[in-house]
Amino acid sequence: MFENLTQPKPQQPQQPQQPQQPLQETQQAQQPSAQFNTPTINVASNAVDVFNLTDINLSFATATGKFTLFDNFNLRIEDLPNEGQFVSILGASGSGKSQILKLLSGLSKPDSGSIKFYGKEIDSNHHIPMVFQQYSAFPWMTVLDNVMLPLKLKKVPEKEAKDRALEMLKLVGLEDQKDKWAQYPALSGGQLQRVSIARNLVDKSQVLLLDEATSALDIFSKRDMQKALLDIYYNSELDPTIINVTHDISEAVYLSNRIIILAANPCRIHKMVSVNFGPERRTERLRETQQFAEYVRVVEGLMDEVNKK
Secondary structure, X not given: OOOOOOOOOOXXXXXXXXXXXXXXXXXXXXXXXXXXXXXXXXXOOOOOOOEEEEEEEEEEEEOOEEEEEEEEEEEEEOOOOOOOEEEEEEEOOOOOHHHHHHHHHOOOOOOEEEEEEOOEEOOOOOOOOEEOOOOOOOOOOEHHHHHHHHHHHOOOOHHHHHHHHHHHHHHOOOHHHOOOEOOXXXXXXXXXXHHHHHHHHOOOOXXXXXXXXXXXXXXXXXXXXXXXXXXXXXXXXXXXXXXXXOOOHHHHHHHOOEXXXXXXXXXXXXXXXXXXXXXXXXXXXXXXXXXXXXXXXXXXXXXXXXXXX
């Protein structure tokens, strides 16, 4: 699916020295609408895919008969050596967005087909934590104890577990909240989601799965959460692959270097959009640029296409 997709790490475009030309005069240079037509990627010949879904079939029994969600569905997400990647998945209602994450995490199994994680077929022991829309922090534990929990379950020595948990809390901007109970209103919704993210990453996982993780947040908490995700993305030591299911087109464009758009009945990839804003780190100023608005317009048009089918 991604065999020919090229994209550098998502960055903020450098501000031009001269005023930007009107949109219709700059499309030839920017051309975000052409990014999905002939995408190309340079992947090392010996690179192993992060995930490879091959010939996935999955059906459910309903009151009106069998419903087929996946019919020989394929998805390939390569590993980009020495750089992270942020992939967002959007699509029509019922297209299987969240179900894909469940398959990747090990929470669900297909009726048939192959799912490989870094080249190895997943088994019953495979599990990658997910961050859901609902808060999953344990409210009877402190923030620090929440993040240390996966390490304690693996019998990691107390000092090492604490040091690693504190490192993750610093990364997501919660080091000053470590002794608070992980519950509302001691923490905001966005902070509770960041507790879950830190807990998922503390065991040195390079993969983070997000299922509508920001959809229940107010605009300020959502922006804080997005900043934390970019902090993770740009952390060279983590070299993460972040896969984000969302309905928020603006969020997908802001965070992602690749966007997958799914059609439904059965699930299939409608388009893949490569997002390139240049070599600098993305900041809030990016949302004000003409190029950002054009990417949003392109993705909105593609979503209109799948919703009409």
